[in-house]
Amino acid sequence: GAGVSQSPSNKVTEKGKDVELRCDPISGHTALYWYRQSLGQGLEFLIYFQGNSAPDKSGLPSDRFSAERTGGSVSTLTIQRTQQEDSAVYLCASSPQTGSNEQYFGPGTRLTVT
Amino acid sequence: LAKTTQPISMDSYEGQEVNITCSHNNIATNDYITWYQQFPSQGPRFIIQGYKTKVTNEVASLFIPADRKSSTLSLPRVSLSDTAVYYCLVGDYAGNNRKLIWGLGTSLAVNP
Numbered sequence: 001g002a003g004v005s006q007s008p009s010n011k012v013t014e015k016g017k018d019v020e021l022r023c024d025p026i027s028g029h030t031a032l033y034w035y036r037q038s039l040g041q042g043l044e045f046l047i048y049f050q051g052n053s054a055p056d057k058s059g060l061p062s063d064r065f066s067a068e069r070t071g072g073s074v075s076t077l078t079i080q081r082t083q084q085e086d087s088a089v090y091l092c093a094s095s096p097q098t099g100s101n102e103q104y105f106g107p108g109t110r111l112t113v114t
Numbered sequence: 115l116a117k118t119t120q121p122i123s124m125d126s127y128e129g130q131e132v133n134i135t136c137s138h139n140n141i142a143t144n145d146y147i148t149w150y151q152q153f154p155s156q157g158p159r160f161i162i163q164g165y166k167t168k169v170t171n172e173v174a175s176l177f178i179p180a181d182r183k184s185s186t187l188s189l190p191r192v193s194l195s196d197t198a199v200y201y202c203l204v205g206d207y208a209g210n211n212r213k214l215i216w217g218l219g220t221s222l223a224v225n226p
Contacts, residue, residue: 004157042201042218043158091157101148101203105157 002026004106006092012112013082021077021109025094032075033103034067035091043091049075082113118202123221132189134220136202139183147178147185148203152219158201162187189222197224 005024013019025032034046045059049069060066064082069075079086089110093103119137126132138147146165150158162169164176164185175188189196199219 043216045216093157101146101163101205102160103158105159107155108157 004092004094004104006090006106006109008109009107010110010112012114015084015113016081018078018080019082019111021079021090021092021111023075023077023092023094023106025073025075025092026104027073029094029096029104030072031095031097031100031103032069033093033095034075034077035093036061036088037091037108038088046077046090079111082111084113087111087113118204118215120200120202120218120220122218123223125223125225126192127225128193129191132192132196132222132224134187134189134200134202134222135184136187137184138202138204141182141204145205147176147182149174149176149185149187150201150203152199152201161200192222192224194224194226197222 004026007022011019023032030051032049035043036046037043047054047057047060047067051072052069054067064080067075067077075092077090089108091105091108093105095103117140120134124132124134146163148163149161151161152158162171162174162176164178166178166182169176177186177188185202187200199221201216201219204215
C-alpha cells in the first residue's frame, strides 16, 4: 500500500513569510508525528496527534509553529513569519497506534528560509 | 526523561559483523527499544524492536541484557549499502503524555 507522503518535497521561502507543510499518513494510522532534522543532526520531536487531537505540543519551538490534523488523516504544519533558523528537513511519521515505537516516515520536506 | 547514548560514528569493512551499543539507563519498565536506519535525504526506516533478551529478523539482531539499561544492534556481514545513520529509540512519559526519545544516532561507514 501507499506509504507516508509529504508535500512539497522542497520549499524555499523568504524570511518573514508563512509556510504550510502537508503530511498524508498511511490510511488507518491513528498516530501522527512531526519531527525536525537539521543538517547532520538527530531528530527533534515537534508534536504528535492521536486522532485529531494533539496531546503533546511541547516540542514546538515557538508560537510561530502550529499544526492541525483533520478527519484523523491529513496533517498540516504551519510556520508563521519564518526565520532562517527554521531551515531544516521536516519529517512526518505515522503509526498504527499511539505509543508504538514503530513509525513509518515520509520522505520529508526540505525547508530553506532565505 | 529517558536519555540514550550511542557512539557518534563507527567504521567497518564489507563482510564484517557490526555491533552498535546504545545506553538507556532510565528506560521505563514497560517500554520497548527500537532501532532505525536512515540514509541521506530519506526518512528513518524501522529495523528492529525488542523488550528483553534477544530478537532477530532478516536484517539484524538486537541484544538486551536483563537490566535493560543498554542494547546492542548487531548487523551481520555488512555491505556498502549498510552505510547509514542508526538511531536507538526509547520512550518515556512526561506527565500524562508519551514522548519518544531519539538518540543522536551512530553514523556507520562501511568501507570496501
